[in-house]
Amino acid sequence: MIRVPPRRGGWLEVVCGPMFSGKSEEMIRRLRRAEIAGQRVLLFKPRIDDRYDLADVVSHAGVRMSAVAVDGCAELVARARGCDVVGIDEAQFFESSIVDAALALADGGLRVIAAGLDQDFRRLPFGPMPELLARAELVDKLQAVCHRCGGPATTTQRLVDGRPAPYDGETIVVGALDSYEARCRDCHSAGQDSAAWMAA
Ligand SMILES: [Zn+2]
Known part of the structure; x- marks a missing residue:
């Protein structure tokens, strides 16, 4: 596999995967x-995420980098002026206009790196991530380790009081480490009737 970013102009790259797959670490790296290399770099995150520190992006492994918390895409684009490289962490939490914002920055010559959850706890595409993935030049889908079987995990299981969350529960619950697990397809309880498709 050959992965070559453009030599001139901007581009969009996406780092996605479940929780605990190292997305923020990879972004910071x-x-x-x-x-x-002497490039002007700025990392952004949505203001919604105040898990650890308002001014930093901190990975679950403790790697951290200063970040600018923004209320929306217009603020992000305005503050990205003068940058060579822009990181957008927790991209799944931005409104859909983050796609146009990221493309505008890339068209303007910036390297844009967006990181986020590709699927929510129901395994459904998360917010603006599908379109970011489709329109990016480079995509990396990271795997975590399944909390149950130790296999490669590509999904996030939400647990409420230690049990799989109901399918119709809230999608966005920012916070507690112990309410989510990375799981493989086989170990994930999606809470939906996938079996109906197989029974026909
Ligand atoms: Zn598993």
């Missing part, structure tokens, strides 16, 4: 490399 890429931005640090760019910083070392």
Whole structure:
């Protein structure tokens, strides 16, 4: 597999996967490399996420980087002026206009790195992520380790009081580490009747 970013102009790359797959670590690793090369780098995140620190993006492994919390895409684009590289963490929490915002920045010559959950706890495409994935030049889908069987995990299981969350529960619950697990397809309880398709 050959993965070559463009030599000139901007582009969009997406890092996705379930929780605990190292998306924020990978984002920070890429931005640090760019910083070392002397590029002007800025990391953004939606203001909704105040899990650890309002001013930082912190991975579950504890790797951190200063970030600008923004209320929306217009603020993000305005503050990205003068940057060479822009990171957008927790991209799934932005409104749908993040797609146009990211493309506008890329068209304007910036390297844009968006990281986020590709699927919600029901395994459904999460917010603007499907379109970001479709329109990106480069995509990396990271895997975590399944909390149950140790296999490669591509989904996030939401647990309420230790039990799989109902399918019609709230999608966005920011916070507690112990209410989510990374799981493989076989171990994920999607809470929907996939079996109906197989019974026909
Ligand atoms: Zn498993």
